[in-house]
Amino acid sequence: MNVSSRGVKAQASPIRRLAPYADQAVRSGRKVYYLNIGQPDIPTPEIVMERIRTYPGKYVPYSPSGGIPEFVEAMSRYYAQHGLEVAPKEMITTVGGSEALQFAFWALFNPGDEVILFEPFYTNYATMALLAGVDVKPIPCDGRTGYHLPPIEAIERAAGPRTKGILLCAPSNPTGTAYTAAEVDAICDLAKRLDLWIITDEAYREFIYDGMKHESPMTRPAVAERVVLVDSISKRLNMCGARVGTLVSKNAAVREAALKFAQARLSPPTLGQWAAAVIDKVPASYTQSVVAEYRKRRDLVLDGLAGIPGAFARKPEGAFYLMAELPVADAEEFVIWMLKEYKKDNATVMVAPGDGFYATPGRGKNEIRFAYVLEADALRKSMDILKGALEAYPVKVAP
Amino acid sequence: MNVSSRGVKAQASPIRRLAPYADQAVRSGRKVYYLNIGQPDIPTPEIVMERIRTYPGKYVPYSPSGGIPEFVEAMSRYYAQHGLEVAPKEMITTVGGSEALQFAFWALFNPGDEVILFEPFYTNYATMALLAGVDVKPIPCDGRTGYHLPPIEAIERAAGPRTKGILLCAPSNPTGTAYTAAEVDAICDLAKRLDLWIITDEAYREFIYDGMKHESPMTRPAVAERVVLVDSISKRLNMCGARVGTLVSKNAAVREAALKFAQARLSPPTLGQWAAAVIDKVPASYTQSVVAEYRKRRDLVLDGLAGIPGAFARKPEGAFYLMAELPVADAEEFVIWMLKEYKKDNATVMVAPGDGFYATPGRGKNEIRFAYVLEADALRKSMDILKGALEAYPVKVAP
Known part of the structure; x- marks a missing residue:
């Protein structure tokens, strides 16, 4: 045993x-x-905390597996405020960014496939990959150059026949690195050339300093169908324990698979979604x-x-x-x-x-x-x- | 693609x-x-709803990956009220019973292993098995006999070399069947003889009618180390959307594995645990x-x-x-x-x-x-x- x-x-x-x-x-x-x-x-913004204290239900029902419509629509408006066009139907609400990542691994990769991670990387990526039977291909980045990406040729050389995706965390946990437009363009170009999925983890989208601008593969039309955005309200609303995130994809087949996984676990947390359904109204x-x-x-x-x-x-x-x-x-x-x-x-x-x-x-x-x-x-x-x-x-x- | x-x-x-x-x-x-x-x-019980409305935090932090101690301790007392001896350290708080089930499949089985389900069964068991690479071995039960278990010899014949576990949902979703002490004893005996894990889903423990008594493999000392209890507050507190469940095991290796999976997804929902930390005080x-x-x-x-x-x-x-x-x-x-x-x-x-x-x-x-x-x-x-x-x-x- x-x-x-x-x-x-x-x-x-x-x-x-x-x-x-x-x-x-x-x-x-x-x-x-x-x-x-x-x-x-x-x-947490007072407008959000107030909704917890005034939750009107007599009980706490399941939400739809893909999320409460009011929350999903608020997220769509929030994305528009940040320059991302995301329709409500392109989104699946998840149990934090963690579950969005799990769904992405399950939906995009078969056991034995390989995904490129830039090292050092958020450690739970490796566990999520293991639980999906996916192998991690780490590509080292150098602290002396601020952990920015190595030359694209080095990334291309590391990709083999089993490589099916690239995961980018931007800005990065654990390094804080925000990638430049040129870096993101190069990754998108490589993904297209090698027929790879791109998972982009943008839980820290707003947290960029010194006048830099957040760059997302989601805004590159040439790879629209191969990008999966993994996202979370945890940090931007200081609600890590609400466990509310989103998986965003313009690819209907990806969303269909993710929705089936979402149905298998029934529902993301209702209270957190209820509270965060005003995310677009946070000043x-x-x-x-x-x-x-x-x-x-x-x-x-x-x-x-x-x-x-x-x-x-x-x-x-x-x-x-x-x-x-x-x-x-x-x-x-x-x-x-x-x-x-x-x-x-x-x-x-x-x-x-x-x-x-x-x-x-x-x-x-x-x-x-x-x-x-x-x-x-x-x-x-x-x-x-x-x-x-x-x-x-x-x-x-x-x- | x-x-x-x-x-x-x-x-x-x-x-x-x-x-x-x-x-x-x-x-x-x-x-x-x-x-x-x-x-x-x-x-939902008023004592629980009141805690949502009076949540004292200024933000909603992660809970410990294995659960908020106050909630886990309340669950331990709740179990004692229902004749189950479960120490707080024998429990991991999960995102509903669904995640407890997912953790059990991941922790107990390797890809290619087989688990016995009694048919008809809760449909998401099959998806959870698929996502863990585990095959389902369905054993038909007959509606004309109230979907009670077939003779134990029929179950034994169905078990093969890849069979590593039996999943019992008692009382059953979707049939409502509550198994007798003799049925549960026979399953436990078989599991011991064939060296199988037992997953017991008891989300409906209290919902038993006509003077019948709930029977749990958890109370059978001979299989204490091979039972994993999958549980949820969803139905008993009418908080399906709180997404709070538990995985219970007397087996330290199972708990160690489950806790690593729990760490990979960071935290179960804080608000639901906070509210339900009075479950032992519900009249x-x-x-x-x-x-x-x-x-x-x-x-x-x-x-x-x-x-x-x-x-x-x-x-x-x-x-x-x-x-x-x-x-x-x-x-x-x-x-x-x-x-x-x-x-x-x-x-x-x-x-x-x-x-x-x-x-x-x-x-x-x-x-x-x-x-x-x-x-x-x-x-x-x-x-x-x-x-x-x-x-x-x-x-x-x-x-």
């Missing part, structure tokens, strides 16, 4: 698997600054102030890193993550040590070890991922703790 | 795929009585009155069927479904005809065609499934409409 191979092979989340060490630190009386997980501390000022806040936080983390000998990070353009090199040989050991052994003013910091975001063995060992989701003062304290921890860390790496 | 084989093979839900015909009937001005889907009209009188109401409705449907020449159903013991034979050759055609062509007092009825609940080709063609989820007056009218429709139906079946 053994569990399945996929049950054994699936990787524990590098973002969540160290939680027991953090729990122990809290039980021992220390404060933990959590920079390991994309769970922001910013309030632009809300998003602007959130984005400004994140930009400030990003700069605080970068300032902190600049003061740590041997640490390195290039300024990322978007999302609320960044990867940094630390002067340690094994970042996971260092993170566990911070949680188990270190404190400054009775507090410590939790970040995610970098190697969990790589599929290539050995890569990312000296990197960590920050989710800069705490307010400025907590971030300043966190960076100070990190600096102190690196000074106190007994395991020295050869210079 | 083709979608995947599983995208093509997945079956559209027989419960939901006729929805466009019903929508059209509504648009044309007719009233439709929906008896096709297990979406009850009974209010027993609530459940008693709900069960009494369903028993009354079951009897109304049976009374109605008794007045229809050529219709047949044995009285089921539980859940809020029943399967009935109708005097038609193709029940799906009849259901579509009712939605497209028939009206009585400007109303019609939607039920689910029976063949969607069978894997064996040709079976169930003359059956329909009722979900008796409407109040007494609507049910009486529905049965009257059904009777009239059968009289008016132009396609006659040979007697």
Whole structure:
């Protein structure tokens, strides 16, 4: 009586698997600054929270498998506000972006197919691929060039006969990289040439800094039928726990398959959809102030890193993550040590070890991922703790 | 550029795929009585609804991947109230019972393994199996004996070298059958002898009539390590749209695998868990009155069927479904005809065609499934409409 191979092979989340060490630190009386997980501390728009408090139902019924029409229509208007033409019928509401991704893997690929991911990548992509029987083809990106894409020839060389798709997360979790129009054009062109699907994960669409513009494969007509957009309200409404996302496709066959998967799990969450059915009415000022806040936080983390000998990070353009090199040989050991052994003013910091975001063995060992989701003062304290921890860390790496 | 084989093979839900015909009937001005889907009209307990309206957060954060501790602890006490010993650590909170089932298929079986289902079965089991690469081995049960299990020797003969598990839904959706202690004992004994997993879907645990007692494989110590309980708050709290369920196992390896799958999709819905974290405090009188109401409705449907020449159903013991034979050759055609062509007092009825609940080709063609989820007056009218429709139906079946 053994569990399945996929049950054994699936990787524990590098973002969540160290939680027991953090729990122990809290039980021992220390404060933990959590920079390991994309769970922001910013309030949800009041117009949305008010709908939860005034939910009019006497019970909580299933929603249609593809989503509540009012929510889907609001999302369509929201997309128009962001320059994307998406009709309500081109959308399937999902249980967060996670399920949209799962549906995309199921709908687009057969077991044994291969999908290109740019490394480092959001770690759950690998588990979702495993659960769909799909192999991951990681293409390394270099932190020294801000994890931007390698030359398109390098990507083309990596594609083989089993390669059926490319997954782009833009702006990227975990690197914060926002791809340029030229990069997105090149990916679309390659996908067309090699007959590949494009999955584009745009959960952080609005979170772009320093005047850069979000670029989406969805706006490239030449690949309209081969793009699947995976999306989520989690970050833009600070409703990660509502579990509401969308799968968008202009391809009727893809939507038909996804709708059958959606019917098999019956319904996405009704309360979250009900609350978020005003997403198109959230004032632009809300998003602007959130984005400004994140930009400030990003700069605080970068300032902190600049003061740590041997640490390195290039300024990322978007999302609320960044990867940094630390002067340690094994970042996971260092993170566990911070949680188990270190404190400054009775507090410590939790970040995610970098190697969990790589599929290539050995890569990312000296990197960590920050989710800069705490307010400025907590971030300043966190960076100070990190600096102190690196000074106190007994395991020295050869210079 | 083709979608995947599983995208093509997945079956559209027989419960939901006729929805466009019903929508059209509504648009044309007719009233439709929906008896096709297990979406009850009974209010959620006030103690639960009140928590939604007083949700204290300023935003809606992720919950832990395995569930909010307060919810998990409340479920543990709820299980104790129902004679099941389940420690909080033996439970993983899921996105409805659907996801618990998906996790069980992923954790227990490898692609190519086979699982025994008793036919007719809840149709989404087949899609979940397909998406896990698992084959379904249907074992027919006979409506004339209330869809109770065939002799254990027949089940044993059907098991082959690839058979790795048995799935029991008790009481059953779609038949309403509640299995006896002897039936459950025999299944447990067989599972032990043939080294099989047992998945037990108990979403309808409380819905048992006429003094029968719910029997669960979870209470049989001899199979404690091989049972996975798939469960949901949807029906017992009338919160189908909250999307909160549980996977329960005494087997640490199963839980470890399921927790990794849970981490990959981050979090079950926070609002539903928050609301349902008082499930152990819902007064027993609530459940008693709900069960009494369903028993009354079951009897109304049976009374109605008794007045229809050529219709047949044995009285089921539980859940809020029943399967009935109708005097038609193709029940799906009849259901579509009712939605497209028939009206009585400007109303019609939607039920689910029976063949969607069978894997064996040709079976169930003359059956329909009722979900008796409407109040007494609507049910009486529905049965009257059904009777009239059968009289008016132009396609006659040979007697």
